[in-house]
């Protein structure tokens with residue numbers, strides 16, 4: 507792993523509860539890690555969203571927050587950052603990614619319209635469906651093949667995309683490229699693929715938008731995995747990526763390293779003027795959109811820090827270090843490494859647990875009991891039930907995701923996690939599945955309760 511390009515100025519205390527206490531806490535939480543209090547968790551890998559550590563420059567910028575309702579200078583600074591880094595002239599601030607998705611899809615998606623793209627994130631999918639549209643997954647097949655080592659598993663399957671566009675000439679709302687793809691392991695999209703998709707979009711006269719929650723991590727992968735761009739500086743790669751989009755939606759809680767915030771960035775004035783009134787209705791006036799002035803200041807700085815080479819080298823290096831450490835023990839881990847998280851194949855590791863007893867959740871519980879580590883299941887529990895048959899849907903993979911917050915944990919923390927998994931690996935045969943004691947019908951993984959089988 508590369509040397510950390512920062513040192514610690516302020517600390518947050520964490521403590522590992524004794525083993526018996528952890529057992530009590532997880533039992534009381536109904537074996538659902540979302541119900542654990544954060545002080546009962548030692549290493550929190552639940553998400554990388556909004557959990558990053560801000561820099562001294564971000565904290566300093568916070569003090570300059572202009573909280574004026576209209577004409578805020580903080581908004582101007584945020585807009586300048588977006589223009590400088592991403593190259594889009596028009597910016598609509600939103601409280602977070604799904605706020606941007608709500609405003610955007612309420613205008614662009616009409617009943618029965620299609621949004622082809624690569625591994626739409628679940629809130630994106632939900633907003634398209636909420637507006638009675640249909641997301642069409644056109645990700646390449648390798649994305650769902652655990653054995654594949656394709657360097658850009660997030661790529662769009664060009665043939666499939668063309669078929670969808672040809673068959674439905676009047677039904678396409680827009681094409682969406684998500685970079686990187688959270689849904690399939692933080693996997694990136696190549697610049698070559700972005701360029702090809704853009705050519706297709708132009709040919710079929712449909713707009714192309716990006717979900718750029720993790721655009722900086724994607725740019726880093728382009729630099730390190732796509733030979734042609736090896737010598738390009740990261741800001742140039744970012745501008746080149748964005749050149750092909752008509753606009754982008756961002757959850758700034760990821761690559762802009764802030765605790766809250768997001769925006770819609772657009773190339774065209776017409777769409778900006780159409781979306782504006784909706785943004786005012788749903789998020790807030792155009793100069794704050796649900797964010798405090800101080801949050802826009804932190805975002806303006808974080809967006810610049812998020813594309814620094816040393817930072818990204820270390821960040822992606824942490825994911826690789828953790829992934830390699832786990833793989834060395836024998837644990838099946840998704841490869842190539844993604845940008846923000848390590849994904850363990852719990853289905854492979856715990857073959858004795860059937861999918862309807864949720865191996866990913868069983869492994870998440872074991873990680874908490876053994877070491878106070880909190881991750882999240884991405885498998886059949888998250889998939890939910892088939893609305894027609896009411897049967898549990900079988901996910902393509904039973905994963906446990908460890909999302910690593912930005913600039914938060916040290917190599918010692920990662921070594922600790924690897925140590926704990928050395929112990930879990932030896933005891934894996936004794937890990938048991940779970941069954942519902944209370945099943946919530948919507949987004950059930952967040953708030954259902956379980957008992958051990």
Ligand SMILES: Cc1ncc(COP(=O)(O)O)c(C=O)c1O
Pocket residue numbers: 555602603604605627629630684686687688717719720757758759768
């Ligand atoms: C790719 C992607 N898009 C959109 C979102 C939604 O963003 P938010 O959580 O800020 O609403 C997320 C959140 O994890 C994401 O990973």
